[in-house]
Structure formats: structure tokens, C-alpha cells
Amino acid sequence: MKYNTKMYELGSKRSAIRELFEYGKKQARLVGEENVYDFSLGNPTVPAPEIVNNTIKKLMETKSSIELHGYTSAQGDAETREEIVCYLNRTYDTNFSADNLYMTMGAAASLSICFRALATSNEDEFIAIAPFFPEYRVFVEASNAKLVVVPPDTTNFQIKFEELEKRITPHTKGVIINSPNNPSGAVYSEETIKKLAKLLYEKQKEYGTDIFIISDEPYREIAYDGVEVPYVTKYYDNTLVCYSYSKSLSLPGERIGFVLVPDEATDSKDLYAAVCGAGRALGYVCAPSMFQKVVAKCIGNTGDINAYKINRDLLLEGLTKLGYHCYKPEGAFYLFVKALEPDEKAFCEKAKDENLLVVGASGFGCPGWVRISYCVDTEMIKRSLEAFKRLREKY
Ligand code: PLP
Numbered sequence: 001m002k003y004n005t006k007m008y009e010l011g012s013k014r015s016a017i018r019e020l021f022e023y024g025k026k027q028a029r030l031v032g033e034e035n036v037y038d039f040s041l042g043n044p045t046v047p048a049p050e051i052v053n054n055t056i057k058k059l060m061e062t063k064s065s066i067e068l069h070g071y072t073s074a075q076g077d078a079e080t081r082e083e084i085v086c087y088l089n090r091t092y093d094t095n096f097s098a099d100n101l102y103m104t105m106g107a108a109a110s111l112s113i114c115f116r117a118l119a120t121s122n123e124d125e126f127i128a129i130a131p132f133f134p135e136y137r138v139f140v141e142a143s144n145a146k147l148v149v150v151p152p153d154t155t156n157f158q159i160k161f162e163e164l165e166k167r168i169t170p171h172t173k174g175v176i177i178n179s180p181n182n183p184s185g186a187v188y189s190e191e192t193i194k195k196l197a198k199l200l201y202e203k204q205k206e207y208g209t210d211i212f213i214i215s216d217e218p219y220r221e222i223a224y225d226g227v228e229v230p231y232v233t234k235y236y237d238n239t240l241v242c243y244s245y246s247k248s249l250s251l252p253g254e255r256i257g258f259v260l261v262p263d264e265a266t267d268s269k270d271l272y273a274a275v276c277g278a279g280r281a282l283g284y285v286c287a288p289s290m291f292q293k294v295v296a297k298c299i300g301n302t303g304d305i306n307a308y309k310i311n312r313d314l315l316l317e318g319l320t321k322l323g324y325h326c327y328k329p330e331g332a333f334y335l336f337v338k339a340l341e342p343d344e345k346a347f348c349e350k351a352k353d354e355n356l357l358v359v360g361a362s363g364f365g366c367p368g369w370v371r372i373s374y375c376v377d378t379e380m381i382k383r384s385l386e387a388f389k390r391l392r393e394k395y
Helices: 005-012 016-031 050-062 065-069 078-092 106-118 135-142 161-167 190-207 268-282 289-297 305-321 344-353 378-393
Strands: 101-104 125-129 146-150 172-178 212-216 239-244 257-260 334-338 369-373
Touching: 050 289, 065 289, 078 101, 078 257, 078 289, 101 106, 101 268, 106 135, 106 172, 106 212, 106 239, 106 257, 106 268, 125 135, 125 161, 135 146, 146 161, 161 190, 172 190, 190 212, 305 334, 305 378, 344 369
Parallel strands: 125 146, 125 172, 172 212, 212 239
Antiparallel strands: 101 257, 239 257, 334 369
């Protein structure tokens, strides 16, 4: 039997991050769990806020089985969509309606839907700005388009606009942005968003095309020290928002999020229909019914973001004192650190010898750097500092 080669490759090769996570579990059996410092995954450790469980209990007591577990409309429960847009309008001073929203199974589904809805030929290009979430390549290529990468600005992890401009062509369908960013922890400033909008408006005019911003926002609420995370639709009309409750409400396994198609986007109604069509073609209709109702009742709540801030401060201070060069994260829950040698893979191997599991950033388009995921137990961070010290002493 012949399988689809591309799908076979995707399914048989584990991602580097998963590989490391599996290694960590094996190593824990050998040396003891408390002696392995696993910073590989971005699985939120902060519990879902109490309101989530209370809402589930209440829904179970008050709703019928069909209301709770039956199919909703393909694009999502009307009441849920209404609650979400009311919250967005209150919070960001926008003017969305329920018909701008399509409920999905998290940001991964939202992104896949957007690429599929926008791509028209195999010459189409989507631009990612390094460092970027490696799954973008999988999702873009699954829509038969190409991923084009803009090299990182390692001074502040904003956007190298001269490099971005060089890569925008008549084939450009969209630019993917992710702020707060996985893996750098950077938040794009209002100035960056304004510059991006200006450049894309100019390029749309020059080429007579539509160029979309696909704003991947699972970390929107995880921002520290009062930093603002601009709402992108207010700066650029052709914006599609891909949101997820995976990180803000600590619900990654429940698979719930949305795509937002604003009225200001070109041919908005048709684009929304294409989003519905992509959802249908990909089998992403009717996002999990019970969790649509749960998030509607938990809007505006988050897990304890201060717990991540405590971890950030502890790790940032500890590693900086030891002489590591770190980017101070303004959001998300990753610390981005320069490897102590040019080949970050060799550095990660030396870290592994100390049972420190950190992810090399070549896969994120940023060689020479590593990602340390600090959505972990604070006590593990404290214990790991001695191992980071030994690693530093190897150089
Ligand atoms: N985008 C980014 C930047 C992520 O870090 C993740 C998950 O870690 C996703 C998208 C996928 O999120 P979801 O669980 O909502 O599919």
C-alpha cells in the first residue's frame, strides 16, 4: 500500500521538542524525576481558574445532554460568539458582531483554516518572522502554499522591516505575526504594528493585491509589567485573528479558540464564507460543544499570570547572574537565551549531560539560540540553577 509521502514524513518524525520531552521521561526513570530539569514543552502548569470547573459543574446541572454535548452550528454556538465579541468590543473598543467569528479547535485549527481560506495557487506565499512557531510550516504547506522566512532581529525581537520588505512579492498572501511571541517572549510594540500596517498598505497598493496579517494570539493575555498588546485589527483592515484559550485559561487539551474576520477586510462576507468552507473542508466544524459554553461563561478570566512572572524573574535573574545572555520576555512563558557556542545543537547536548532539557531554536528560524519554557514548577527552576552553573563552567 502507498501512503502520502508528505503525511508519512509528518507522522513518523517526531518534532524535536516532543523527542526531548520523551527523552526527559526516560531519563527521569534513570536518575530520578527531581534531577531532570525539563524545560521543553509549552504546556501550561498554572491550573485553569476556578470559574472553569465551577462553570462545568453548573452546566452539567442545568443543561440537557443535547444542549451540552450535541452539535452546535458549524461556525459555533450563536450565544458563545455573541458573548465573545461583546467582550472584545468592551476591551479593545472594536465593533465586531457574532457573524465575524468562527469557533475552532484552538489556534492550530484557526491558522490552518486561514491558510486554506486564503491560498489560491501553489505560488502563494505566507511570510513568517523568525523566530516563529515551527508548525506554521506544516500548516502553510498543507494548504499547498510556501512559507517564506524573515530573519530575526536578535537585538529586540521586533521586525527587521528592510528584510520583510525584500520578501513581499505579488505572490504574498499573508504575513503571520505572533505577539506575545513563542519562543522569544517579545511583544510587538504599537510602533512595530503601525510600521507593519504602513508597509503592507503600500505593498497592497503597489501590487494591486490583498495582503493579510494573520495574527496568531494564544498568549495575548500573558503579558507582564503592564505591557500593552495592541489589537491588530485596529491598525490594519486585512487582519485575521487566530485566538485560542489553550494558554490564557490553561485548557490546551480541550481544543477551543476562534478565527475572527473583521468587516473591514476586503470582501469580508465572502472571506468569512471561505473561512467556513475551509473549516468544512478540513473537518473543523462545530468546535467542542461543551467548551464553547464554558469559555462563554469564563470570558475575561485567566489562570494566575503572576505565577509565570515569578518564574520569569527567577530564571532571568538566575541565568543573567551566571553570565548567560537572555532576552527579557515581556510576555508568553518562554525565555530565549543565546547558546554559549555558535552551534546551539552542541550546546543543547552539553545541557542534556546536566539533565537540562532546553530546545534549540534552529527549528524556530533562529540558530544559535535556545528556548527555555518556564511554565514549570518554580521549585524545579530553583533546583536547576546549579546545573546551569555547571553548564556555564564548561565554556
Ligand atoms: N501558535 C503558537 C505560537 C503556539 O505556541 C501554539 C501552541 O503552543 C499554537 C499556536 C497552537 O495552539 P493551540 O493549542 O491553541 O492549537
